Amino acid sequence: MAINNAYLEGVYNDLAARYAEQSEYLEAVHEVLETLAPVVEQDPRIEEQNIIGRIVEPERTIIFRVPWVDDQGKVQVNRGYRVQFNSAIGPYKGGLRFRDNVNLSIIKFLGFEQIFKNALTTLPMGGGKGGSDFDPKGKSDAEVMRFCQSFMTELVKHIGPDTDVPAGDIGVGAREIGYMFGQYKRLTNSWTGVLTGKGLSYGGSLARTQATGFGLCYFANAYLRDKGMSFEGKRVIVSGSGNVAIYANQKATELGGKVIAMSDSNGYIVDENGIDYKVIQVIKEQKRARISTYLDYVPTAKYVEGCSGIWTVPVDIALPCATQNEIDETAAKALVANGVIGVFEGSNMPCTPEAIAVIKGAGLLYSPGKASNAGGVATSGLEMSQNSERLSWTFEEVDAKLQGIMESIYKACADAAAKYGMEGDIQAGANIAGFQKVCDAMLAQGICY
Ligand code: NDP
Numbered sequence: 001m002a003i004n005n006a007y008l009e010g011v012y013n014d015l016a017a018r019y020a021e022q023s024e025y026l027e028a029v030h031e032v033l034e035t036l037a038p039v040v041e042q043d044p045r046i047e048e049q050n051i052i053g054r055i056v057e058p059e060r061t062i063i064f065r066v067p068w069v070d071d072q073g074k075v076q077v078n079r080g081y082r083v084q085f086n087s088a089i090g091p092y093k094g095g096l097r098f099r100d101n102v103n104l105s106i107i108k109f110l111g112f113e114q115i116f117k118n119a120l121t122t123l124p125m126g127g128g129k130g131g132s133d134f135d136p137k138g139k140s141d142a143e144v145m146r147f148c149q150s151f152m153t154e155l156v157k158h159i160g161p162d163t164d165v166p167a168g169d170i171g172v173g174a175r176e177i178g179y180m181f182g183q184y185k186r187l188t189n190s191w192t193g194v195l196t197g198k199g200l201s202y203g204g205s206l207a208r209t210q211a212t213g214f215g216l217c218y219f220a221n222a223y224l225r226d227k228g229m230s231f232e233g234k235r236v237i238v239s240g241s242g243n244v245a246i247y248a249n250q251k252a253t254e255l256g257g258k259v260i261a262m263s264d265s266n267g268y269i270v271d272e273n274g275i276d277y278k279v280i281q282v283i284k285e286q287k288r289a290r291i292s293t294y295l296d297y298v299p300t301a302k303y304v305e306g307c308s309g310i311w312t313v314p315v316d317i318a319l320p321c322a323t324q325n326e327i328d329e330t331a332a333k334a335l336v337a338n339g340v341i342g343v344f345e346g347s348n349m350p351c352t353p354e355a356i357a358v359i360k361g362a363g364l365l366y367s368p369g370k371a372s373n374a375g376g377v378a379t380s381g382l383e384m385s386q387n388s389e390r391l392s393w394t395f396e397e398v399d400a401k402l403q404g405i406m407e408s409i410y411k412a413c414a415d416a417a418a419k420y421g422m423e424g425d426i427q428a429g430a431n432i433a434g435f436q437k438v439c440d441a442m443l444a445q446g447i448c449y
Contacts, residue, residue: 001357003030005037007047015056022105024324028112028349029056031356031368035428036435038420043439049447051439058111060084063104064154066132068147071140080151082130082158082166085111088441091162092128093118093377095169095197098176100135107131109324110169113348114377116434117370120409123381128164130155136171137288148179156184161192161387167380168197170323173243173285174209178202193387196380205383207398208376212346213247214399215375216319218406220344221255223365223426226414229341232256235315238275239263239307240322241284241291244346244373248319249277261313263322264291268310271301314338321346332358345369356427371413371430378405 003009012033016026033052040046062082070076081104084092094114097107107129115127132151136144159166168177177197184194191203198204207214217231224230236257238245241264249259258274264284269275269291279297283289292303304310311318311331318340320326326347327335332355335343342365345351349369351359359366379402386392393401410426416436417429 001034001353003034003037005040008033008036008040008052011052011056014053019105022108024349025105025108025112027353028109031349031353032112032116032431032435035431038422039432039435045443046439049443051442054442055086055115055435055438056112058083058085058108059087061104062158066134066147066151066154068143068150070143078132078134078147080130080132080154081107082155082164083107083111083128084158084164085127085129086115086438087126088438088445089119090124090126092164093125093167093380094127094129095131095167096172096176097129097131097169098134098136098171099131100133102131102133106324110348113370115438116431117374118377119434119437120371120412120430121374121378121381121405122408123378125377125381128166129169130166131169131172136176141175144176145179148176149183152180152183153187155180156187159194161194161384165193165380165384166195167377168243170242173197174199193384196383198383203383203387205379205386205398206393206395207402208379208383209243210247210250210399211379211402212244212373212376213249213321214251215378215402215406216244216248216321216344216346216372217251217255218375218403219367219372219410220317220319220342222407222410223344223367224342226410227365230256231317234258234317234341235260236317236319237261237310237313237315238319238321238346239268239310239326239350240320240347241280242322244376245321246277246280246284248321248346249275249280252317252319253277257317260315261310262291263307263310265307265322266290267292267303267305268307268313269294269301269303270313271298273298273300275301311335312338316341318343319346320350322350323347324349325352327351327355329354329358331355335359336362336364340364342366344372346373348373360425360427366427367413368427368430370434371409371426374409375402375406378402
């Protein structure tokens with residue numbers, strides 16, 4: 001889609017010239033700007049105060065060296081990142097990603113998306129993101145611990161419970177959060193809720209582990225219900241097999257769907273009887289093994305090498321929950337040809353712009369990750385509240401709040417789209433509703449120069 005406004009186009013072109021090599025970041029910015037023309041046209045202050053020029057530039061970018069010693073005694077060096085994107089509505093908040101392909105472009109795209117996602121939750125959280133090109137896969141526990149401690153030794157200077165509160169993302173689960181929290185506490189001699197996704201024995205929130213996957217299905221369910229449909233009896237693809245995917249499987253199944261296919265970065269499995277999320281939990285959370293080993297538990301299932309073919313499996317609902325740009329135009333066409341009714345994003349930016357055009361062009365239901373995967377950060381916000389209160393809420397309490405938040409996000413997106421004449425366009429509605437809140441706060445706070 002084109003950016004139909006001269007001011008927005010000018011900002012984008014400047015950015016594209018300055019950061020030509022940051023393709024993921026430019027893709028994320030373009031996706032937002034192409035939906036904001038009607039908002040910019042109705043409020044002249046946005047251009048007068050160059051809100052867009054300011055919102056696309058991070059407030060602060062920190063890049064640092066992370067030295068650590070491997071099990072052979074060899075000194076390794078990785079790069080660490082924290083992009084503090086926007087603090088207009090609250091302390092920076094967003095996960096840390098540890099994966100070998102992490103670079104500044106990926107962290108900036110994630111941080112930019114996070115601004116709008118956090119605004120949609122209605123909780124007071126600004127946008128940020130960080131990580132490293134360190135990949136915990138194949139490393140021993142001791143190596144992961146030494147890396148996390150070294151990473152935190154620098155990160156500690158930039159975060160704090162009222163400044164910046166990181167969480168997990170790809171490659172950063174309970175184990176990594178625990179090691180980083182321990183090092184933060186040691187270095188600062190203070191116990192604060194500076195990280196979310198913590199273990200239950202030291203300030204974590206019940207239902208945080210499940211939150212992104214459950215939240216995705218609550219959102220999709222609200223969207224389906226609005227269109228007179230439900231998960232009941234539907235065949236579902238859940239790509240990936242990590243934190244988001246496992247609990248998306250659980251909730252989609254509880255809502256009456258049947259998860260037929262899941263994947264990891266090596267390949268995918270198909271089980272016509274429905275994939276039991278508990279088996280994936282054992283494989284991925286306990287054994288840290290490959291998804292191909294599912295056949296050891298369910299010999300009647302099928303394993304296919306290579307992850308991209310998963311989108312050719314005939315289903316009704318697609319829940320991408322692995323990584324960015326995992327659904328390209330070819331995959332989107334395969335989904336449409338198989339009669340899929342909706343694509344609801346669990347991962348961040350899983351659909352390429354070409355794929356989104358195919359999906360929306362065919363009239364499928366479509367929700368962007370910044371809306372439908374906001375349950376994780378929303379529950380992180382609830383973890384921060386519990387830490388401040390020094391209280392722990394029950395699983396049911398947190399889960400009920402999560403469900404309420406996801407249903408309100410769906411409504412906010414649908415209402416914003418309708419208000420600007422784009423009825424039913426949840427992608428545009430998500431961008432507009434998220435932007436509006438941050439824009440109002442930035443206008444109120446002045447130009448802070
Ligand atoms: P995890 O590290 O727990 O899991 C990622 C999963 O995706 C792994 O199974 C991984 O396989 C798989 N994977 C990676 N690349 C591919 C690929 N190209 N094709 C198929 N599978 C792949 O991460 P999360 O579940 O936490 O995050 C998944 C996505 O959800 C990310 O986009 C993240 O930004 C987003 N997200 C996560 C939130 C959270 O609360 N955790 C919140 C909001 C968004 P392998 O084992 O081979 O690496």
